[in-house]
Amino acid sequence: xxxxxxxxxxxxxxxxxxxxxxxxxxxxxxxxxxxxxxxxxxxxxxxxxxxxxxxxxxxxxxxxxxxxxxxxxxxxxxxxxxxxxxxxxxxxxxxxxxxxxxxxxxxxxxxxxxxxxxxxxxxxxxxxxxxxxxxxxxxxxxxxxxxxxxxxxxxxxxxxxxxxxxxxxxxxxxxxxxxxxxxxxxxxxxxxxxxxxxxxxxxxxxxxxxxxxxxxxxxxxxxxxxxxxxxxxxxxxxxxxxxxxxxxxxxxxxxxxxxxxxxxxxxxxxxxxxxxxxxxxxxxxxxxxxxxxxxxxxxxxxxxxxxxxxxxxxxxxxxxxxxxxxx
Amino acid sequence: xxxxxxxxxxxxxxxxxxxxxxxxxxxxxxxxxxxxxxxxxxxxxxxxxxxxxxxxxxxxxxxxxxxxxxxxxxxxxxxxxxxxxxxxxxxxxxxxxxxxxxxxxxxxxxxxxxxxxxxxxxxxxxxxxxxxxxxxxxxxxxxxxxxxxxxxxxxxxxxxxxxxxxxxxxxxxxxxxxxxxxxxxxxxxxxxxxxxxxxxxxxxx
Numbered sequence: 001x002x003x004x005x006x007x008x009x010x011x012x013x014x015x016x017x018x019x020x021x022x023x024x025x026x027x028x029x030x031x032x033x034x035x036x037x038x039x040x041x042x043x044x045x046x047x048x049x050x051x052x053x054x055x056x057x058x059x060x061x062x063x064x065x066x067x068x069x070x071x072x073x074x075x076x077x078x079x080x081x082x083x084x085x086x087x088x089x090x091x092x093x094x095x096x097x098x099x100x101x102x103x104x105x106x107x108x109x110x111x112x113x114x115x116x117x118x119x120x121x122x123x124x125x126x127x128x129x130x131x132x133x134x135x136x137x138x139x140x141x142x143x144x145x146x147x148x149x150x151x152x153x154x155x156x157x158x159x160x161x162x163x164x165x166x167x168x169x170x171x172x173x174x175x176x177x178x179x180x181x182x183x184x185x186x187x188x189x190x191x192x193x194x195x196x197x198x199x200x201x202x203x204x205x206x207x208x209x210x211x212x213x214x215x216x217x218x219x220x221x222x223x224x225x226x227x228x229x230x231x232x233x234x235x236x237x238x239x240x241x242x243x244x245x246x247x248x249x250x251x252x253x254x255x256x257x258x259x260x261x262x263x264x265x266x267x268x269x270x271x272x273x274x275x276x277x278x279x280x281x282x283x284x285x286x287x288x289x290x291x292x293x294x295x296x297x298x299x300x301x302x303x304x305x306x307x308x309x310x311x312x313x314x315x316x317x318x319x320x321x322x323x324x325x326x327x
Numbered sequence: 328x329x330x331x332x333x334x335x336x337x338x339x340x341x342x343x344x345x346x347x348x349x350x351x352x353x354x355x356x357x358x359x360x361x362x363x364x365x366x367x368x369x370x371x372x373x374x375x376x377x378x379x380x381x382x383x384x385x386x387x388x389x390x391x392x393x394x395x396x397x398x399x400x401x402x403x404x405x406x407x408x409x410x411x412x413x414x415x416x417x418x419x420x421x422x423x424x425x426x427x428x429x430x431x432x433x434x435x436x437x438x439x440x441x442x443x444x445x446x447x448x449x450x451x452x453x454x455x456x457x458x459x460x461x462x463x464x465x466x467x468x469x470x471x472x473x474x475x476x477x478x479x480x481x482x483x484x485x486x487x488x489x490x491x492x493x494x495x496x497x498x499x500x501x502x503x504x505x506x507x508x509x510x511x512x513x514x515x516x517x518x519x520x521x522x523x524x525x526x527x528x529x530x531x532x
Contacts, residue, residue, distance in 0.1 A: 068335075084512070111354070167378070327378075
């Protein structure tokens, strides 16, 4: 699911003057020709660092993103929904595995990434710092957060780094089920009894503000951003992704007779969506640790890592050596 | 949103997790070794690279690989090899062949002959596909033999794995037999539009 890799501030390393001009020219020419970069190719430090950061945050978002919906598996109404919810959560954990491997090909080990996650150094998509307080919240995540993630991921799948593209192709194929499953669950409540309708409306009211921050604050267009776009690391601006999401999903929400809790939301005469600017101060506060669920999300992850460690140690072959994945 | 004092997550409430302890950094190899996985979509099709897994040994790698790469898509066979057992050629530009630019093999090595599996990458960003097997005296020698017998079209990158290092699961195909029955995992199974149309018709009436 969950993109949001380009939500967070970029790396500050920007000294292209240190790079070998001939190799840099060759690298840029390859990308301009539409060829993918593979792990053993020469690449600028900025490219490597920014991709590690993006892919790692994407992986963390998948594995933390499995938690709010995972909490609803035991309470999912009916056996079929339980199976589907489990399958979706398993997919998210699988996506994290794929993405961690893609980031590893760039030289950061999985141990380093997981350490940075559980000690709070690395970020993940901020929306998962909010609780899914009802089944309808879980459905809203399944539909609309996944929808946002798909906008992000389809863009990134056209990027230049081979291993990330391969992982995203597989992820996007699996997400098609998540989107339909989530949509179906929301439609079921929205077209149901008055109580069901009010339940999904309340969930939408709770989740709309976090959803509007999902793609991150408007980009400051800098040489840095332009470089990353030329290298096909960043494929679209945060605002462009947000506009695309609104274009695709606002009509689908409205056709169910649900209201979106933003009186200013409308399409202007240029065909662009206007909306109340999300509360970026809250976004910043929550992403830096002070949200309703930050502590418990990391505690769940940390406990799994700690309590599983003895099994991995017992299984580890004495002569084991780490080799980073190939592609 | 408001601060929630009691968590929705049963893992938090039942396990009484500490939320403020300081984790120690993970030691090297906490996440075990890496393996590369190839799958076969249907009997007779070429084995294709799907991605890596981390595991303690080949058997566990296969179990993880089965969950990771064949729980959703149809599959009739799977191969797993340790990453460190894969010998890589360099990467060529798209539309050129790495076979035209192999490292020098000054003489055929004196080692015993053995079988090697050869995987070709046709285009950067795509996945390696099994091209066939060759008998050779070293991985580099295997590239030279493959150049003679398997090079039917350009390959931008080639992987060579000694056949003895490939764990194959081809006998127990029935483990994948029920995958297509799990319709709740398929987008096609959710007929959302029908429900929306019905709802809209009811609203009008």
